[in-house]
Structure formats: C-alpha cells, structure tokens
Amino acid sequence: MSEENAAQGPLPVVDFLKLPEGGDPYLEGHKCKACDAIYLGERSICSKCGARGEIDPVKLGNTGTLYVYSIVHRSFPGIEVPYISAIVDLDGGGTVKGNLIGVDADPEKIEFGMPVEVVYKDALGRKDKDGNSYTSYFFQPRS
C-alpha cells in the first residue's frame, strides 16, 4: 500500500486509452485491414472475418453519438450511484462504453443519438493497491 511504488503520473484505466507524453490522450482501436472491423485492445486475429495478422492500430475519434444508456441506481457496495452507463458510437467507427457525465441522471434529459464528446479525467479518485492514480475517459454532451 505504499505510495513509493506509485508510477510518475496517472496510468490509463484501460489498455486502449493512450496517454502520449506531451500529446493529447486518445482512445485506440485496432482495425482489420481485410474487413474494417474495429476492436478495442490489441489482437492479431479478426473475429469477424478470421483474417490473421491483418490488424493495425488506429486512433479513434473524440466525438460521437449516444447509442443507448441505462441509469444505474443500484450497484456493488462502494460504487457511487446514480450514474449513467452509456454506449457511444464514435465518429469514424468504433463503439465504446463508459459513464455519461454533465447531464442529469434523468431519462427526460437524455436523448438517443445526442452528440457527445470524449473527455479525459481522473478516474473518480480510484487508486490501485500501489497508490497509483488513473486517467479515465468519460462522455459528455456536445453542443
């Protein structure tokens, strides 16, 4: 539990969130050259078409639209509720799940298809056992 083991800066919450030194954070997809399927996370075989060794990393877009959502009022102990679990189709391809922030947790205020942007912030203060802090991605409404 010692802070001494902590890394220099915040770590990415998932492998497909990239935090380039001196650059802007982004989400990385892996795209099959044979069939254009997009994956989150590295892989070598495409589960859509079965092609091997045809997958390259691509930078995913920072804007998209809300596909669907649920407002979660009951979760596991220690998880703050309510929050909006959102599935977002990114412009340019790729679908990502995350928390939708910056809008009331009220179905009257949330619209299917609403434009959103991806923002990068601290992971709600959550730290790992070594005391590392994390950067996560969130979606927020875009005007």
Next chain:
Amino acid sequence: MTNAYVVGIDMIKFGRFPERSVPDLGAEAALMALDDCGLKIQDMQALYCGNLGQANAMVGQRVLQQIGQTGIPVVNCANACATGATAFREAWMSIKAGVYDVVLAVGVEQMGRGLLGGSGAGKGIPKEGLLGSGTMPAVFAEAGQEHARKYGTTFEQFAKVSVKNHHHSTLNPKAMYQIETPLETVMNAEMIAYPNTKLMCSVNVDGSAAAVLCSEKKAKELGLMGRAVKVAASVLTSDPWQERDLVMPDVNTCTRKAAATAYEMAGIGPEDVNLVELHDCFATAEILHYENLGLCKDGEAGRMIDEGESALGGRVPVNVSGGLLSKGHPLGATGIANIYEVSTHLRGEAGKRQVEGASVGLTHVIGLGSACALHVLEKVS
C-alpha cells in the same frame, strides 16, 4: 433418425434452500422425473447434468451417488443461463443419434442473492461505475433501450411484462412467488437500472428440474406414449460477430438464428405456436424476444404487451409459469424448467393456468456470452 420424446419430467418448487446441497436438489428433481414415467435409475443409459455454480465439481456423478451409482456415462455441462437447456439438448442428441434409447437430463442451481455481473478489479482499479456498468440489470436495460430507441417502447410497456408474469405466477404453485404486482407497484419499485425496477429483474432462487428422454421405439415398448411430448426441434446457437459486440452483448441475433432453424426443423411457423416460455431475465428482454421469436412483426412488441396478446387467454401466452421474473431463475435449472412448463400444458395438466388446447410450445433461453437454446415441443396426437 428416430423421433425423441420427453416421457417423464418434473421440477421442484423453486425457493431458497441454503441448508441443502446442489446434488441433493438435483437428485430430488431426478427422482421426480423418473417417478413421472415410472422408470428407475437402472433404466437410464446416460445422464446429462447442467449446473453452472459448481461446473468443475462433477455434479452429475454426485447426483448418482445419491440416487443410484449404476456406472452410466455422465456429461456435466455449463453454458451460462442456457446450461439446463444445453444438458437437455445433449440428451436429445444422444437419442437422435441412436446411441441410447432412454436417458436422463438434470438441471440444478443454488444461487446467492444480489446483483449478477459487473467486473472485478482485474488489473488496476475497479471499472464498475467508471466505465459504465457490467451489472446484468444495466446490460439488459441497455438492450431494452435499443428497442426503445428504434420503436419508442416505453418504461410502462416494459413494466407491463412484469405485471403479466407476476400475475401468471399466482396460478403456479411451483413458482417462487405468487404475488400480484399492479403496474404502479412495478413502476414505483426501487429503480435498479433504468428502465428496470427491482420487480422487473428475475429472482435468484435455488431450483432443479429433470427430464427423461426416450426414442420412439423404446417409448412404445415401455407403453409411455400416452403422456409423451415430442421434441420437434432442438437448436443451439452462439452469437455471431456484431459491430457493438465488445461493449453490448447481442441477445437478438443468436435468438433469431435459432428461431429460424427451429421452425424449419419442426416444420412449423411462429403462428403455429400456442405457448412460449422465453428468457425474461429482465422485463426489457421479454419485449425483444417477442420479435426475435417471430411472435409479432418487428416494432410490434409494445403493442403486443399493451393488447394482452402474450397474457394467458391471449393470442400466444408467454411465460404462463410466471417466468424467470416470478417463478425464479436458478441458472442451470431454468432451461429444463421451461420444458417442464410447456410439456405440462401439452399434457393438459397445467391446472388453473392451462393454455386450452395447446398442441405446440416453444422454449427459449439465453446464456450471455452468448448461447441461445430453443426447443419446439409437440403434443403427441
């Protein structure tokens, strides 16, 4: 290929039995199914056992240790919520293949309480409530919201599924609950994951169900055709690749694929089906499956629940047992319990909830990850 028949089938009343063991619960249903057709464990040529929670613990053999170790082959299987139906299908395949003439299928589960799903910490930090939700109520809420997005399906329409299934369960003494839940009660219950309230989530219960399957020749030889139910189709699918797969399990495509195959195998269409037991793990899911199973046209599921077409007495009653929502959902037992329900109607033995004149029924389960199992059952005329 021979026809395969269910000649004996039963389930225990679903409930919470923390003092009992999984093999003990499985053994009870196994004996009930054997008694239902007057056969003994010594008559069984193989056992197919479905259980998820103790998938690595030889549950089938432990059932036999309780009711008769006859040395027959035992296959233990796990396939998420399709576990029981998969065990049944393995039994069916052994009959169809002509390997055995009479076999036993058992599905059993002992459940904890509380939320299923979500992700553990894995490496790093917990992702639940940070990268959306992996809890089952939220995952199926999102699946339902896809229908709402396409067709304008309302919270109230989803809630009506629970009103109906809870009502049905008041007529089923083997259901966990026999409690009416009016629309206001369902809609005002604790919101778990919008649009699923607590009363729109299936009940975690302990339970078991078992079936004896027989070839046509053997069933005739044993004089068991009188109450036999024909297994007209048995289909299992997995989920084909879908664009949003990585973040949104697709329960629709695998069901549609299974339904098309099942109807073709049985030589019928959805219009021929008199009752359905489908996978209402959450109220939102039932709406999707009306369309996935072809019980109505795409976009008409909301109307179907509004007009009572899926209620007992309606055009095609769905989940007259009370469904997973009120009968309860012991994961490994559910698939065979569904087959018990439909078989009971086809035999004309369903008492107060009998679907009059039922001659064809359909059962459906989905195990996330995904596995879809469908069975078409027919009355032997």
